[in-house]
Amino acid sequence: DGGITQSPKYLFRKEGQNVTLSCEQNLNHDAMYWYRQDPGQGLRLIYYSQIVNDFQKGDIAEGYSVSREKKESFPLTVTSAQKNPTAFYLCASSLGAQETQYFGPGTRLLVL
Amino acid sequence: GEDVEQSLFLSVREGDSSVINCTYTDSSSTYLYWYKQEPGAGLQLLTYIFSNMDMKQDQRLTVLLNKKDKHLSLRIADTQTGDSAIYFCARGARGNTPLVFGKGTRLSVIA
Numbered sequence: 001d002g003g004i005t006q007s008p009k010y011l012f013r014k015e016g017q018n019v020t021l022s023c024e025q026n027l028n029h030d031a032m033y034w035y036r037q038d039p040g041q042g043l044r045l046i047y048y049s050q051i052v053n054d055f056q057k058g059d060i061a062e063g064y065s066v067s068r069e070k071k072e073s074f075p076l077t078v079t080s081a082q083k084n085p086t087a088f089y090l091c092a093s094s095l096g097a098q099e100t101q102y103f104g105p106g107t108r109l110l111v112l
Numbered sequence: 113g114e115d116v117e118q119s120l121f122l123s124v125r126e127g128d129s130s131v132i133n134c135t136y137t138d139s140s141s142t143y144l145y146w147y148k149q150e151p152g153a154g155l156q157l158l159t160y161i162f163s164n165m166d167m168k169q170d171q172r173l174t175v176l177l178n179k180k181d182k183h184l185s186l187r188i189a190d191t192q193t194g195d196s197a198i199y200f201c202a203r204g205a206r207g208n209t210p211l212v213f214g215k216g217t218r219l220s221v222i223a
Contacts, residue, residue, distance in 0.1 A: 004154075033210060040120070042200070042215030043155075050208065058210075090154055097208040100145065103154035 003027070004104035006091050011109045013078065013085060021076045021107045023091035032074035033092040033101065036060060043090065049074055050097050078109060086111050116214040118201055123220045130188040132217045134201030139182060141203040145211065146175065146186045149198040158186070158199075188219075196221045 004025045013019045023032065031050045035043040045058030049068040063082025068074055074093075078085045088108050092101040116136045124130045136144070142163050147155040161168045161175045161184070168175045174187040188195055198216040205212050 006154075031210075040215070043213045045210060048210055092155075097210055098142065098204045100143070100157060100160065101155075101202075101211055102157065103147075105154045106152070108152075 004091060004093055004102060006089075006104035006107050008107060009105070011107055012112050013109060014112050016080045018077055018079050019085075019109070021078070021089055021091075021109070023074045023076065023104060024072055025093040025102075025104075026072060027093055027102065028071070029093035029095055029102075030071070031094045031097050031099070032068070033094075034058075034064070034066065034074070034076045035090045035092065037088040037090060037106075046076065046089075048097075085109055115212050116201055116203055118199075118214040118217045120215065121218050121220070123222060124191050126191060126193060126221055126223050128191055130191045130195065130219055130221075132186045132188075132199050132201075132219065134184040134186075134214055136182050136184070136201075136203050136212075138203065138205070138212075139179065141205070143204050144175075144177060144184050145200075145202040146173075146184075147200040147202065147213075149200065149216070151197075155200060191219075191221050193221045193223055195219060 007022045033048040034046040047066040049055035065077045091104040094101045145160045146158045148158045149155045172189045176185045200216045201214040202211045
């Protein structure tokens with residue numbers, strides 16, 4: 001059963017804490033993406049990766065970091081430098097950069 | 113202005129047709145997409161159209177593309193309460209860069 005999984009569904013962050021959001025795909029896609037969604041703002045691209053061990057900044061990369069050590073996995077770390085992290089985070093993947101993107105179910109991050 | 117623009121809200125009565133509109137600025141896109149997002153969920157691919165097509169129909173969904181005006185629309189026939197969601201338009205970008213999304217249109221269906 002192919003698809004994209006994100007965990008956890010809900011995540012709580014304390015002040016000054018780094019947290020990591022998981023994204024895994026078994027679609028054999030080369031490209032993976034992280035988006036942030038705030039109410040009324042649509043999707044904003046944080047980072048994307050077109051191949052293992054390589055990634056590029058999107059429109060709002062400050063305060064976030066990623067790694068792409070395996071084709072299947074693209075974890076996103078929300079660092080303490082991100083002062084307003086409360087949002088819905090969506091991961092997606094595609095065969096190639098301009099190809100159709102398929103989305104995971106999302107992780108909602110809340111600040112305690 | 114924004115690269116891909118959509119109106120933010122649309123309200124229709126159950127059983128009527130819904131038409132969601134999208135305009136874009138870059139005419140080099142190969143594919144244009146419509147995604148649906150239900151509350152608290154990820155985006156689900158609804159349909160897409162290749163840039164050399166004018167129309168694509170898939171059951172209750174009709175996509176119209178006017179390349180001259182850079183205008184894309186999604187018509188949902190016989191709209192049901194289950195169609196209430198946010199609908200995103202997206203286009204392919206130049207070179208090897210990701211899709212560009214609009215901000216989404218929130219469709220509310222009134223019973």
